[in-house]
Amino acid sequence: MSHLHEDKIKFLEEMANQIRQSIIEMLVAAGSGHSAGPLGMADVFTAIYFHILAHDPKNPDWEGRDRLVLSNGHICPVLYATMAHAGYFPVKELKTLRKFGTRLQGHPHRMALRGLETTSGPLGSGLSQAVGMALGLRMDKKLNWTYCLMSDGEHDAGNTWEAAMLAGKERLHNLIAIVDRNNIQIDGYTENVMPLEPLAAKYRAFNWHVIEIDGHNFEAIVNAVEEAKAIYEKPTMIVAHTIPGKGVDFMERRFEWHGVPPDAGDVSGAPPKGEQARVALEELRTLGGKIQSEHQ
Amino acid sequence: MPINLRAKLVENILDFQSIEQRPTRDGYGQGLVRAGEENPNVVALCADLTESTRTLLFQQKFPLRFLEIGVAEQNLAAVASGLAAVGKVPFISSYAMFSPGRNWEQIRTTICYNERNVKIAGAHAGVSVGPDGATHQAIEDIAITRPIANMTVLVPCDVEEARKVTVAAGKFVGPVYMRFAREKTPVFTTAETPFEIGKAYVFWAEPDGRKPDVAIVACGPLVHNAILAAAELEKEGTSVRVINNPSVKPMDEKTIIEAARDAGAMVTVEEHQVAGGMGSAVAEVLAKNYPVPMEFVGVQNRFGESGEPSELIERFGMGVKHILEAVKRVRERKRD
Numbered sequence: 341m342s343h344l345h346e347d348k349i350k351f352l353e354e355m356a357n358q359i360r361q362s363i364i365e366m367l368v369a370a371g372s373g374h375s376a377g378p379l380g381m382a383d384v385f386t387a388i389y390f391h392i393l394a395h396d397p398k399n400p401d402w403e404g405r406d407r408l409v410l411s412n413g414h415i416c417p418v419l420y421a422t423m424a425h426a427g428y429f430p431v432k433e434l435k436t437l438r439k440f441g442t443r444l445q446g447h448p449h450r451m452a453l454r455g456l457e458t459t460s461g462p463l464g465s466g467l468s469q470a471v472g473m474a475l476g477l478r479m480d481k482k483l484n485w486t487y488c489l490m491s492d493g494e495h496d497a498g499n500t501w502e503a504a505m506l507a508g509k510e511r512l513h514n515l516i517a518i519v520d521r522n523n524i525q526i527d528g529y530t531e532n533v534m535p536l537e538p539l540a541a542k543y544r545a546f547n548w549h550v551i552e553i554d555g556h557n558f559e560a561i562v563n564a565v566e567e568a569k570a571i572y573e574k575p576t577m578i579v580a581h582t583i584p585g586k587g588v589d590f591m592e593r594r595f596e597w598h599g600v601p602p603d604a605g606d607v608s609g610a611p612p613k614g615e616q617a618r619v620a621l622e623e624l625r626t627l628g629g630k631i632q633s634e635h636q
Numbered sequence: 637m638p639i640n641l642r643a644k645l646v647e648n649i650l651d652f653q654s655i656e657q658r659p660t661r662d663g664y665g666q667g668l669v670r671a672g673e674e675n676p677n678v679v680a681l682c683a684d685l686t687e688s689t690r691t692l693l694f695q696q697k698f699p700l701r702f703l704e705i706g707v708a709e710q711n712l713a714a715v716a717s718g719l720a721a722v723g724k725v726p727f728i729s730s731y732a733m734f735s736p737g738r739n740w741e742q743i744r745t746t747i748c749y750n751e752r753n754v755k756i757a758g759a760h761a762g763v764s765v766g767p768d769g770a771t772h773q774a775i776e777d778i779a780i781t782r783p784i785a786n787m788t789v790l791v792p793c794d795v796e797e798a799r800k801v802t803v804a805a806g807k808f809v810g811p812v813y814m815r816f817a818r819e820k821t822p823v824f825t826t827a828e829t830p831f832e833i834g835k836a837y838v839f840w841a842e843p844d845g846r847k848p849d850v851a852i853v854a855c856g857p858l859v860h861n862a863i864l865a866a867a868e869l870e871k872e873g874t875s876v877r878v879i880n881n882p883s884v885k886p887m888d889e890k891t892i893i894e895a896a897r898d899a900g901a902m903v904t905v906e907e908h909q910v911a912g913g914m915g916s917a918v919a920e921v922l923a924k925n926y927p928v929p930m931e932f933v934g935v936q937n938r939f940g941e942s943g944e945p946s947e948l949i950e951r952f953g954m955g956v957k958h959i960l961e962a963v964k965r966v967r968e969r970k971r972d
Binding site for chain 2: 407409449450451457458459460461462464465466468469470471472473474475476477479480482498499502503505506
């Protein structure tokens with residue numbers, strides 16, 4: 341099925357693991373920020389930046405690049421960590437996250453860091469911006485793809501659906517959105533806070549092509565994007581089912597870790613504060629070893 | 637007659653019977669077409685108000701550069717941000733009550749903080765929308781746009797200046813909010829009347845060799861009322877300087893401070909809440925540089941209501957009579 345070579349999959353898995361470790365380290369250094377979402381989206385970000393996206397980290401303004409909008413700006417630790425590992429800026433700079441004078445603002449700011457396509461944080465307006473980019477590129481008959489990474493929680497916002505309607509109306513086939521369907525938001529599980537299901541059916545009704553995938557399976561992520569590119573006359577929504585906190589056992593599937601950094605979480609089942617980062621990093625390092633051995 | 641000749645205003649400026657009347661939104665429509673002719677990257681977006689915002693003229697001329705967004709003002713602003721990201725110069729239009737009223741956060745974050753070159757046209761601003769009533773009468777739009785960093789705020793006084801404002805916004809790089817009105821109002825400037833972003837203009841000057849007794853700083857169609865008030869005052873022997881102040885941000889501080897220094901008292905006039913509007917911006921400049929007694933003509937902490945535009949201007953205290961009263965009050969407070 342997939343065009344991905346086994347070696348490439350192995351490379352992507354190891355890279356995602358390194359990115360997860362960077363996320364833990366930068367959040368601990370910052371002392372605040374979001375844990376669950378960034379860890380859950382590490383595989384999708386790795387697939388995008390290390391396989392899917394047309395981009396040049398040494399020349400972020402390259403005209404021929406694809407555009408990537410991160411709509412739910414609060415998961416920016418995964419964006420920053422992935423960009424650093426991809427070569428946009430030194431990995432050691434990740435530890436400046438959220439500190440005064442940093443290029444890595446608490447929510448991403450385009451004017452602070454080259455390579456960011458937009459400023460985001462307030463939820464619900466990223467898809468609109470991606471729609472605008474895709475419309476503008478299409479007007480100029482440019483073939484670059486526009487990607488929009490979104491959260492499930494921001495589907496509570498009316499602005500998201502305004503954008504979904506416009507993309508369907510305009511048949512924006514050059515727009516590929518990926519929603520992080522991790523089922524959590526700050527106040528709890530999405531289906532308790534504000535039920536979103538049937539999410540895929542809603543997008544289909546808005547004239548989108550919809551693909552549902554396991555957001556931790558690199559073949560599935562890459563295949564879905566390939567399929568999206570083959571669909572004309574419709575934008576595509578990839579519903580990526582992910583595990584929030586993925587890779588760190590005591591964080592997985594726990595909404596309590598949505599907005600809390602490691603070592604600051606008072607969550608049942610977690611190691612004591614001060615021990616959390618060490619345990620998480622050790623687990624990730626071990627997991628890295630396991631993945632390697634599975635493919636040998 | 638103390639009309640400032642350098643302002644190149646119409647000759648029949650004081651004749652309410654013969655002066656041409658047109659709405660400032662017409663100037664937006666004309667200016668937008670001109671901006672589109674000058675720059676192929678100019679695109680226009682509208683939220684289901686294409687005819688009444690006069691975006692229709694652009695749509696007819698450049699159908700492929702027009703986008704109908706529907707009744708979705710948050711999307712209107714954020715889609716424009718995305719278009720600007722790929723090199724377009726989007727002009728977005730709706731009623732001011734909805735844009736920048738409903739979509740303020742999208743304007744702040746995705747356009748201003750994000751430094752995107754988007755132009756926001758707020759139509760049907762002020763109480764002179766008339767019969768539609770308070771829900772559609774934007775009287776807070778200047779107050780909510782001018783504190784946003786990177787934003788420029790322009791309030792044209794008639795259809796001719798509205799056209800110039802729109803063309804200038806198209807050439808300017810950065811977010812601009814432009815305020816337009818629904819109702820026909822006197823056309824008292826001409827193609828030769830100067831307009832530049834960041835400049836205020838003396839439209840009525842005190843007689844030669846005399847200091848003004850009071851300065852009136854106005855923006856929007858009420859500048860005409862300020863001039864009518866000045867003509868009345870002149871008959872009584874009061875010397876007045878009237879300044880048209882379309883560039884609320886950035887403001888022409890030099891012209892405003894000079895007027896305060898020369899007159900020693902100032903009245904501001906705008907069809908907007910007095911809290912946070914153009915008059916407040918003038919007060920900020922004067923408090924810091926040259927404080928003088930001030931009076932603020934505008935809406936006084938209330939909502940509008942249905943009625944005929946001219947009736948509402950009078951009822952809410954923005955008529956010529958009210959400007960004269962404000963001048964009287966401010967002169968009484970003047971320090972000798």
